[in-house]
Amino acid sequence: MNLLKLTSGMLGLVLGFVCMVGMAQATPVVYGGTLGTTPVVIELDVQLDGRVESRYFVASERVTHHINGQRSKQGQLTLNIDVDALESDDEADVKPASSPVITLRPADNNGWQGEWRQGQGTPLAVELSQMVPIATAGLSPFMQSLYQLSPYDYLLRATAEPVMVKQGVVNGYNVEWWQEPNAKLSMFQLTSGYPAERLAALNAALRDSFWRTVLAVAQCEHSDDKVKISLLSANVISYVVSGDRSCGGAHDYMDVSPHILRVSDASELTLSDLMWVDESPVPDASAIPDDYLQETLPTWLAAQFARLYPEQTKVTDDESEDVCDYSSSEVWANAPWSLTSKGIYFQTMTPNLTSQCKGSGWEILPWDVVKQHPGRLKDLPLP
Known part of the structure; x- marks a missing residue:
């Protein structure tokens, strides 16, 4: 596997984070560090029963690789990487490759250290430190929502800021449509018709829905999801996210996900x-x-x-x-x-x-x- 270097901006971001975490955790934790000399971002989801389901990326690739494994009684992690996900079809046809294995053991300041091995190749040292929360005040509303939902996915998509692609009027309410450059899905934001506090809460709920859909679709080989507003009113908002999806199953399917929000508190009904x-x-x-x-x-x-x-x-x-x-x-x-x-x-x-x-x-x-x-x-x- 060719490990590409991160951009200098991401390198500064990664190295600016510090250590904070222990061996076992109830929720995924994001780390920054190095694989050999290459900076990486990795999310470790260490379950209380010892199972590990995690993922990592290097910024110049901007591609997530999934890893899974087990934590031993001594606290060591052994992670196996899906080699098919690391290679192109042409590379995979040349010769079978052994699956890379990462072993990690607890390090100072609740970090991890270990090595990456693949077959008979020279092992690469791995050093990881937990990333501290970043200051989100300077981020756009969309990127703030993504960071709150998933720090890992925020770092992965930090250079893919959503942009406004069109404006319109629906049921007398002014709306803007926003789209992430790497995603086909657009989501609306309300710009008038509701008190400021309710407008802010509704738009936050819409952004959260947008990112949850984008992240779910990213797991599929194909999707063409679209958002359709079915009702904007003084008390309720209704919209539908729908599209054909191919997510590795035997058949493609149509996913239809309606969302109904109560205007008073932006809660789902x-x-x-x-x-x-x-x-x-x-x-x-x-x-x-x-x-x-x-x-x-x-x-x-x-x-x-x-x-x-x-x-x-x-x-x-x-x-x-x-x-x-x-x-x-x-x-x-x-x-x-x-x-x-x-x-x-x-x-x-x-x-x-x-x-x-x-x-x-x-x-x-x-x-x-x-x-x-x-x-x-x-x-x-x-x-």
Whole structure:
């Protein structure tokens, strides 16, 4: 493997961090140091049971390599690196390479030291020190959000500052769309229509959602995720992140992830917050029984949509091997939902979740029906 040197800016950043951590940790910890003479950034996730799932990069590559291994009873880490992830296809075809192994032992000031070995090659010394928190006041809001979410990913993407790509007006609210240079996904930020404090909290939640999606998509071979705003109102905001993904499974699939935010505190809402079709009181979201989610609610939805849209619910795609049967509770149990000005939209998906049901778009439960079955937040004004 060719280990490339970090840029001088990253080198200064890495070497400016100091030591702080012990052998075992409950959450991932980021270290800066050297592999031979090459500066590296590594995140060690040492589980309490001794398992280690970690990753590292050198800045000139800006590519994450995953490592895993075990911590011994004496505190030594043995990490194995996936050699296939380090080589191009051409390099891998020339000759099989032995997998690199990193061994680390606790060092002074809660750091780590050890060596990298690969086959019969000369071992390289490894020296690591934990990175102290950086001052985020000078960072842009997007980069502050990324650092709070994942210091490792902030360092990895420090040179990929999101930029504004367009502006627009949605439901009378001014919005800006921001995109990271290395990602296809754009996320909106609100610039008017809400009190300043609420605007700040909502935008922070949107940035957090953006980065979580970007980091999840980075694990996939292919994705084309897009964000669509379905509702901006005085009390609730609704948007959907969706796209086709190929993440190493047997089949590609369509991922649809709706997000509904309460304007007053920027918290994520669940369907049971807004609508409940069983006996009262509404239980906590974590205590809702599976039979409600898999039987009671979807069966009720199937009946409502059959009454409201009799022609649409009779239609089936006879040419498809993955037919959407709107009379089946399964279709409605798996339907992601979002808010619109007309009601709650239930996005029906084919049973294998590879695509939307043919001709979908009509599956809106009107607000007057929703309001007859109030959820946990009975006092929340709905459109």
